[in-house]
Amino acid sequence: MNSVIETIQGHRSIRSFKSTPISKDQLDTIIASGIAASSSSLLQVISIIRVTDPEKRKQLAKYAGNQAYVESAAEFLVFCIDYARHYTLNEAVKPEFMELTLIGAVDAGIMAQNCLLAAESMGLGGVYIGGLRNNPKEVDALLELPKHTAMLFGMCLGVPDQDPQLKPRLPADVIVHENSYQPLDIEQVKQYDQTMHEYYASRSSNTKQQGWSEQITEKLSQESRPYIKDYLNSKGLAEK
């Protein structure tokens, strides 16, 4: 196993950070790694808002559902779909298609993962913050995003002050299908539920008594941020 694969497979989300800052060199490397990512048709549709203002950090931590590490992490980056850039260059550009929002979301994931892995390879840690989508319009206003630009998620980065266990995942047999979609093997999910039950019961903090199926059913049988469609549409995105 080479060090790239070790870094990738050693990922744990880090939510507790030392007060040590990230050096300018390290941050430049993290950003350059993000920018080196594949970009659909070289459109380069992602902007990153680096939030250094402590007051804005405090607001964002609140908007994300009181996640204190948004305030305390050495760096906090917000990944945005940005077609304002292209529209500024030429108003003939039509950012309103769902296709372009999909490209933005996929490319943001690709770019952000490069950033996270670059950070992890330097001994830093981080976590994705989807919770910003709890209050998209408020986050958008705070970061002064123009029309045709929408925020997607944040990322905390810093020097880890915790060493959590690896979190078990569904087995590869469930994730990978050959040539055509295969129905879910419920027995494999039951085994995984048992694994997750043991994981949650034994982990060092935030223990719970729950398997995976229960957890995802609880989450997904509620409405999932039903205002996100309106938010995107209000930015002139995902309309058609």
Added chain:
Amino acid sequence: MNSVIETIQGHRSIRSFKSTPISKDQLDTIIASGIAASSSSLLQVISIIRVTDPEKRKQLAKYAGNQAYVESAAEFLVFCIDYARHYTLNEAVKPEFMELTLIGAVDAGIMAQNCLLAAESMGLGGVYIGGLRNNPKEVDALLELPKHTAMLFGMCLGVPDQDPQLKPRLPADVIVHENSYQPLDIEQVKQYDQTMHEYYASRSSNTKQQGWSEQITEKLSQESRPYIKDYLNSKGLAEK
């Protein structure tokens, strides 16, 4: 610069492959690397369809807009948003929210980038195939995707039979904003246009006389796959 950052920053899309296969060990490592990725609320909403059937590969190459490497690459993986998995476990699950499609697209990007980097770290190469979205319903039918599962993009992987140059990207100053969105600096784009003009004129194959602004304006002033919204809605996704 450590080897993780070297791999990340050394990325070039590879579209020409040797006939050498990818070993089972290598493929298992690539998949395990994908699965190790962050997953929003641990929902694990991605399925990968590995296409080994030569007839299906030929069809997919055609659907992607006659991209021959879809047929000739050692491996071809299709990344899908999969809420059929969760719906199978419990029909109370509501996959119809835009939020859940966004999560799927971002998480597919994160997972796929882990796969690509793992492959690149082993001397393999690859390229994302967004062109599958030229014919989403046909690709969907070919892979027999159920309701609540939608294909997003493909990935070719194999032993590189080309050694392309690094493709220049927009400078970090354009991508990264501090605390609030900064208007586009047109002068920086003009310089980048010049860089891209030189790159396209000088590269070893597929030379063209174009800057970046021209290229993206040409692309984005047309309708962008206007049937993608219908496709997602037909799968019970991104409706609300």
